[in-house]
Amino acid sequence: MTAYRRLVFLAWFLTLDLIMFGAFVRLTDSGLGCPDWPGCYGHFSPLGAHASIRQALEAMPYGPVSAFQAWVEMIHRYAGAFLGMLIIAFTVLAWRLRHALARSPALATAVLGLVCLQGAFGAWTVTHRLMPLVVTTHLVLGMSLLAMMTWLAAREKSHDPVPAALASGRGWMMLGLTVLFLQLALGGWVSTNYAALACMDFPTCHGVWMPPMNFQEGFSMLRSLGQQASGDPISQDALTAIHWTHRNFALVVLALLGVLAWRWRAVPGLRGPARLLLALLALQLFTGLTTIFFQWPLLIAVMHNGGAAGLVLVGTTLLWRLAQAGKLPSGSRRQDA
Known part of the structure; x- marks a missing residue:
């Protein structure tokens, strides 16, 4: 074993x-x-x-x-x-x-x-x-x-036991992971369409809250890199729509996961990953903003991707521990062979 x-x-x-x-x-x-x-x-x-x-x-x-x-x-x-x-x-x-x-x-x-x-x-x-x-x-x-x-x-x-009363938190963490994966897909869409610098200012985009955007073109799935489905070059309005959607949906992720992590930051069995989740959310906010202000530096961009992976890792760990709420600590019922 x-x-x-x-x-x-x-x-x-x-x-x-x-x-x-x-x-x-x-x-x-x-x-x-x-x-x-x-x-x-x-x-x-x-x-x-x-x-x-x-x-x-x-x-x-x-x-x-x-x-x-x-x-x-x-x-x-x-x-x-x-x-x-x-x-x-x-x-x-x-x-x-x-x-x-x-x-x-x-x-x-x-x-x-x-x-x-x-x-x-x-x-x-x-x-x-x-x-x-x-x-x-x-x-x-x-x-x-x-x-x-x-x-x-x-x-x-092994980990410290999680109170049985928190078993209901599993549904909230599953929702959190679902929202996180939607944001990961949006982030991937930004990266693969080279839309990271479509908006060069913050919190506005092109100096306004609602810039000209073409969502139909931006989120057309079956097309080649840099092109519309028709084969014409993709427009700036489409790239703006991609970037704007990812940027604003990030607020949903920050709010939901931030509230959950804050609630669990002192709970036995959850405090470690919950505090790490708060730190990673702050890192993602910092690297996301830095990417815009410093025009996509490689190190910061890689850190932003790494922070996203860290959120998946910590979120999954929290879900596992919540699934074990009220049970014996993982690994306590068997010995290494």
Whole structure:
């Protein structure tokens, strides 16, 4: 059982790292650093594709291909493949040790299925040339994988018991996570459409509270990057609608999760993650505003993505602990093998 738990925690940590690195891939425009899949111009690494990369760079000096971008993209793929192997390993152990672990291997199996789907969307991100719907779905699936991995890891870690009276808080936390994932999808839509700087002022946008916006065009799903469904270039009004929606829906997320975290900040079994949730909400507000005022600096943008992943992690931890309200602490009924 010890091996199973170590694999779960290692895979959980790597999932978080991959989400952060995936943001770096997207924000450095490295998604097409190797424009084929799974290799790089038919080679296992950019080393073998050196001639092809140089040719692409000479043809388009400011295009999506360079040696740096190729390595960034391929390192992300290598790490994703390693994560997949870890998940296969602990899923096999979950089935073999299901009686000793005293729990169903269904969740581990679902994680394996999700990581396979995530890998498929990673390939489609390249083959569909960074189509916003595909890239945004890839991001949301990555966050869903992190949530499921956090649930798996939380089952293997002990914590102080949560009062039984707080069992009803599970519904509120589920609502909070639902709202959070809607905001993650909106954030992904902003990033994949390069709409982060569509509004350069705050709290107004273009100096007014309600700027000209085209929601129909901005939230048209089936279209290529930078284009309308008709093939014409996407308009500024559409990009403004995308940015404005994400910015204002953030207020809903801050209010709901902030109230829940504040209420639970002193509750046994919840105080740690609740206080961390408050800190992460403050970080997201800071990095979101800094992104606007400093015009999308890479470090701040990656931190903003990392903060979103942190919110998923902490929110899932709170949901797990609330689901155990009134029960014995996790891990207290069995000993490590």
